[in-house]
Amino acid sequence: MLSPKLARIIEIFPASFAGYIGKKILNSYLNKYANISVQGIDELKKVQKPIIFICNHLSNSDGLVLNKILNVSDDFDVTFVAGVKLKHDAITQLGTYCVKTTPIKPNTADKEGLSKIIKILKSNHNILIFPEGTRSRTGAMIEATKGLALIAKLSKAIIVPIGIHGSEKLLPINKEGNMYKEDFQHADVEVKIGKAFYLDKKYQDENRKDYEKRVVDEAMYRIAELLPEKYRGVYSKKGM
Secondary structure, eight states, X not given: OOOHXXXXXXXXXXXXXXXXXXXXXXXXXXXXXXXXXXXXXXXXXXXXXXXXXXXXXXXXXXXXXXXXXXXXXXXXXXXXXXXXXXGGSHXXXXXXXXXXXXXXXXXXXXXXXXXXXXXXXXXXXXXXXXXXXXXXXXXXXXOOOSHHHHHHHHHOOEEEEEEEESHHHHSOOOTTSOGGGOOOOOEEEEEEEOOOBOOOGGGTXXXXXXXXXXXXXXXXXXXXXXXXXXXXXXXXXXXX
């Protein structure tokens, strides 16, 4: 894995150069360790922008894999919504140079972060969100936060679900929570892109709390349908 010392040296350079070097390094890791298979990407060309991509979250490699798939050309131009805590770690911060990101403060009413996300979508550019807000430590999906509901409601953007698995083996989470000790391993990574959908208007008349839960649950079940059963976790059965 890229050493913290080297990551900090790269950080010294201007962001554009750091991104160029970092992307070369991290792509070399993906090319060496990841056997990536993708389903459904051809259908994206038929989807009207802007798009809110949503995906389950297993590893710090998820963003790198999805960026490699979605930003292979200028067709999708995806900005990843990233927690500001990633800036506190030299290696993961390098990843934010390589992947276009917009910051948000997890588990807070971050009006500034939300405003930036809506502005990106209103400018007809796409974003990608990991609605769970953090990586699953078990591989199975965990309950999502409610932010997706507000973003989708304000932007009126179409949503495209993505299911990813195998990335938890590509860059496993360190059990002690130390990202510096996370190393790439050889792994098969499967990415499945689902059908685009809009928020169901039948929930609009409900109170805010019920509305947010129903909307987010619907979106997460659509991700779960793209995954093998063992990865579905709290979204293994659709009780809607």
